[in-house]
Amino acid sequence: DIQMTQSPSSLSASLGDRVTITCRASQSISSYLNWYQQKAGKAPEVLIYAASSLQSGVPSRFSGSKSGTDFTLTISSLQPEDFATYYCQQSYITPFTFGPGTKVDIK
Amino acid sequence: EVQLVESGGGLVQPGGSLRLSCAVSGFTFINYSMNWVRQAPGKGLEWVSYISSSSSTIYYADSVKGRFTISRDNAKNSLYLQMNSLRAEDTAVFYCARAKGGYSGYFDNWGQGTLVTVSS
Numbered sequence: 590d591i592q593m594t595q596s597p598s599s600l601s602a603s604l605g606d607r608v609t610i611t612c613r614a615s616q617s618i619s620s621y622l623n624w625y626q627q628k629a630g631k632a633p634e635v636l637i638y639a640a641s642s643l644q645s646g647v648p649s650r651f652s653g654s655k656s657g658t659d660f661t662l663t664i665s666s667l668q669p670e671d672f673a674t675y676y677c678q679q680s681y682i683t684p685f686t687f688g689p690g691t692k693v694d695i696k
Numbered sequence: 697e698v699q700l701v702e703s704g705g706g707l708v709q710p711g712g713s714l715r716l717s718c719a720v721s722g723f724t725f726i727n728y729s730m731n732w733v734r735q736a737p738g739k740g741l742e743w744v745s746y747i748s749s750s751s752s753t754i755y756y757a758d759s760v761k762g763r764f765t766i767s768r769d770n771a772k773n774s775l776y777l778q779m780n781s782l783r784a785e786d787t788a789v790f791y792c793a794r795a796k797g798g799y800s801g802y803f804d805n806w807g808q809g810t811l812v813t814v815s816s
Contacts, residue, residue, distance in 0.1 A: 590758075621800050623802040623803070625741075625803070632791055632806040632808055633733075633791075633806055634806070635802055635803060635804050638796075638797075638801075638802035639802070644804065676740065678741070678743075680795075680800045680801060680802055681800060682800075683743075684755075684757050684758070685731070685743040686743065687740060687742065687743065688740075689740050690740045690741075
C-alpha cells in the first residue's frame with residue numbers, strides 16, 4: 590500500500606499568513622494527489638485535484654504543487670474560514686490512502 | 697444541485713450487520729464511480745470501498761475485505777454498503793463520495809455522513 594505522510598500535523602497561524610502544508614507519498618503516484626478541507630462536524634470538500642488543479646468554486650488563495658513524490662498545499666493569505674483540517678489523498682491506486690491530516694488553528 | 701444523502705447508520709452489537717444507503721440526485725448516477733470513506737471519532741479519513749459505474753470493478757480496504765459488500769442500483773440512483781461481522785473498530789461516520797474522473801478520480805462530492813456505532 591502507498592503510505593501518505595503530512596507535515597506538520599498541526600499549526601497555528603494568524604489571519605493573512607502564508608501557510609504551507611506538505612504531503613509525501615511512499616512511492617510514485619504521478620500527479621494523482623488531491624487535497625481536501627474538513628471543518629468540524631462537516632464532510633470533507635475537495636480543494637485541489639491532480640496535484641495542482643483548483644476545484645471550481647475554491648478561492649484562488651489555495652494552490653498546489655508537486656516535486657517528485659512531495660506535494661505542497663499553499664494558502665497564500667489565511668482567512669477566517671480556512672481554519673480547518675487538511676488531508677492529502679492519493680488516487681493513483683487502491684487503497685486510496687489519505688494522509689493523517691494537518692489541523693490549522695488560530696494563533 | 698448534486699446531492700448525496702446517506703442513511704442506515706445506528707447502534708449495532710459486535711458481530712451484527714447494517715446496510716448503509718446513499719441516495720443521489722442532481723447528476724447522472726450511471727456515469728460515475730462511487731466510494732465509501734469512513735472516519736472514526738476524532739480520527740482521520742479512511743477509504744473503505746470503490747465501485748465502478750457499471751459495478752464491474754470493485755475494491756475494498758483490507759480492513760473490511762470479506763465483511764463489507766459495496767453495490768449500487770443505477771435504476772434507483774442508490775449506492776449501498778452491506779456491513780457484516782461488525783467490530784468495535786468499525787465505529788465511524790461513513791461517507792459516500794462521488795469520483796470525478798473514474799477510477800483515479802478525485803472525490804468531488806460527499807454526503808453528510810451517517811454514524812455507525814458498534815457497541816454492546
